Amino acid sequence: MLKSLITLVICSWLLGCASTPSSVSYDPYESYNRINFELNEFLDKNLLKPIANGYVKVAPAPVRGRITNFFENIGYLNIILNDFLQGNVDHGLSGVTRVVFNSTIGIGGLHDVATAMNLPKRNEDFGQTLGVWGVGRGSYWYLPFFGPNTTRNIPNFLISIALSPLTYVGGQTFIATGVNAVNQRANLLRVSDLRDEVAVDVYAFTREAFLQRREFLIYNGNPPIEGIDDILNEDDDLLYEE
Amino acid sequence: MMNKIIWQLLLLQLPILAIAQNNDAIQPVTYLHQSLITVMQDQRDVSERLAFLEPIIQDNFDMPVIARVVSGRYWKTFSPDQQQQFIDILHQLSVQTYINQFDHFSDERFEYLESQNIRRNRQLIKTQLVRLDAPPISLDYLVHHSKDGAWRIISVIAEGVNDLSLRRTEYNTVLKDQGWHGLIAAIQKKIDNYNIKHQTKQ
Numbered sequence: 137m138l139k140s141l142i143t144l145v146i147c148s149w150l151l152g153c154a155s156t157p158s159s160v161s162y163d164p165y166e167s168y169n170r171i172n173f174e175l176n177e178f179l180d181k182n183l184l185k186p187i188a189n190g191y192v193k194v195a196p197a198p199v200r201g202r203i204t205n206f207f208e209n210i211g212y213l214n215i216i217l218n219d220f221l222q223g224n225v226d227h228g229l230s231g232v233t234r235v236v237f238n239s240t241i242g243i244g245g246l247h248d249v250a251t252a253m254n255l256p257k258r259n260e261d262f263g264q265t266l267g268v269w270g271v272g273r274g275s276y277w278y279l280p281f282f283g284p285n286t287t288r289n290i291p292n293f294l295i296s297i298a299l300s301p302l303t304y305v306g307g308q309t310f311i312a313t314g315v316n317a318v319n320q321r322a323n324l325l326r327v328s329d330l331r332d333e334v335a336v337d338v339y340a341f342t343r344e345a346f347l348q349r350r351e352f353l354i355y356n357g358n359p360p361i362e363g364i365d366d367i368l369n370e371d372d373d374l375l376y377e378e
Numbered sequence: 379m380m381n382k383i384i385w386q387l388l389l390l391q392l393p394i395l396a397i398a399q400n401n402d403a404i405q406p407v408t409y410l411h412q413s414l415i416t417v418m419q420d421q422r423d424v425s426e427r428l429a430f431l432e433p434i435i436q437d438n439f440d441m442p443v444i445a446r447v448v449s450g451r452y453w454k455t456f457s458p459d460q461q462q463q464f465i466d467i468l469h470q471l472s473v474q475t476y477i478n479q480f481d482h483f484s485d486e487r488f489e490y491l492e493s494q495n496i497r498r499n500r501q502l503i504k505t506q507l508v509r510l511d512a513p514p515i516s517l518d519y520l521v522h523h524s525k526d527g528a529w530r531i532i533s534v535i536a537e538g539v540n541d542l543s544l545r546r547t548e549y550n551t552v553l554k555d556q557g558w559h560g561l562i563a564a565i566q567k568k569i570d571n572y573n574i575k576h577q578t579k580q
Contacts, residue, residue: 159551257513333571334475336564337548344544352538357516359538365496365520367447367543368532 162276163343169278173339176283180321185328188321200322202246207316208257209238209245214292214299218260222268230255259353261296263289267354276343284346401493403501403529406438407519410531411488411505414476418483424576432473440522440530441469447532448545452553460558467565474572485510488517499523 158166192200212235219228234250234257242249251257266288267273274287282293297303302312335341352359413434417427435441445465446453456464491504500522506514520533520542533542552561 159554160547330475330479333478334471334568335548336561336568337551340548340551341544344547345539348539348544349537357538361494361496361502364502364535364540365500367546368443368500368522370450371446 159340162273162347164275165277169276169343170339172278172280173342175280176278177338179281184317184321185325187318188325191318192322192325195322200319203315203319204323205238205242205248206245207319208248209235209242210301211296211299214262214296215258215260217295217299218262218265219258221262221265222260227258231258261289262292263350264354266291267350273347273350276347278339278343284342286347286350289350401501403493403521403523404490404503406521406529406531407490407503407505409434409438414480415483415486415488417477418480418486424477427477428473431476432469435469435473435476437528438531439469439472440524440532441465441472443522443524443530443532444468444542447542448549449553450546450550452550452558456558463562464558467562467569470569471565474569478572478575489514496520501529 158164160166163169195203212231216228216231216235219225219231234255235245237250237253237255238245238248241247248257263286271288277285277287277290279285285293302309302316305312331338331341331345413431417431420427420430442465445461445468448468449456449464453461487508489506489508491506494502494504496502500520503519503521505517505519507517508514516535516537518535519531520535520540521529521531524530533540535541549561552564556564
């Protein structure tokens with residue numbers, strides 16, 4: 137069945153050459169991205185989401201929380217590196233302290249003791265670093281299996297894999313990656329349900345939410361307000377002053 | 379010396395408190411948040427909760443402006459009846475989404491952070507939803523001074539995702555391919571799914 141699916145996707149890509157043009161300028165590969173999106177949605181609906189739902193039923197929230205903490209802790213090196221690259225030395229050093237405390241007092245990262253010690257979890261990656269350095273976002277990509285991305289964020293792919301200890305555990309890499317994927321999917325069940333409930337074009341909704349969220353993270357939750365009402369200013373009737 | 383510093387700090391805080399208390403632009407956000415807490419704590423039937431929230435959304439969101447913006451250049455191609463139907467269906471979808479998302483209370487609270495002026499009749503109201511066992515959720519509201527004199531919400535920005543611009547891009551894709559009828563049908567299907575979900579729960 138997997139071979140048939142892959143054949144179908146490749147044929148769809150080839151046919152995509154003659155498909156309708158992109159609806160927005162920053163998604164020039166929209167026709168291909170939509171095919172990859174449908175593939176991922178199919179795999180999610182028929183494989184990952186059912187596994188995640190089953191996992192939620194058997195693993196209580198505190199257990200899932202510990203697994204989330206564990207994987208976030210071992211992946212934190214990427215965040216520390218990018219804090220330093222962005223010139224956030226204090227945050228980088230706090231990150232080091234956070235990992236040390238969570239790995240020791242937090243028993244191998246299972247418990248997030250650092251947040252209560254005023255060492256909160258941060259969210260950084262190399263794509264955000266490039267954004268801080270002024271590199272443009274580039275085009276939107278929707279990759280098979282890996283999901284939404286941008287040209288600017290693709291280097292982060294390779295860097296995060298290289299920096300993750302999971303990459304170097306030999307035969308256990310696949311199992312550990314699988315557990316992490318199921319756990320992350322379980323954490324996103326409510327968010328994906330909301331998306332499915334409100335979105336009339338799920339692909340476009342996912343793209344816009346992803347791109348806006350990336351901008352939010354680049355500014356560490358404090359984006360500039362300039363331009364925030366630009367779409368209102370396109371309509372002269374909405375530009376009235378008191 | 380220390381007393382002088384303390385007094386200066388207190389005096390600096392007073393204008394900020396005054397802005398918060400005297401800023402009418404915050405009112406629609408305050409009413410919405412108070413209503414959502416009520417809805418979360420409310421154990422009544424879903425139809426009663428819907429009936430409670432409907433006028434709150436009606437009064438505190440500028441749905442005609444929202445409808446106009448999210449339909450973009452297609453708005454002027456709608457007939458007056460189609461425009462009104464679009465406004466009404468967006469209102470229904472908003473109410474249903476809020477009822478569905480805020481359906482149980484776990485000691486959350488909304489916290490006002492600050493207001494920022496964007497232009498004379500628009501402000502950004504920054505708040506967050508504080509939860510007991512998870513990080514807070516950033517909730518910013520773009521509010522504007524409607525022509526009838528009231529401040530109303532025109533967009534909710536949750537963790538950086540601007541609802542207004544997201545829906546405009548999404549709805550314009552559907553309008554381009556399927557027109558007004560296609561978009562209305564797609565939104566109506568979402569509302570119908572919510573109603574089925576409520577009936578299943580009961």
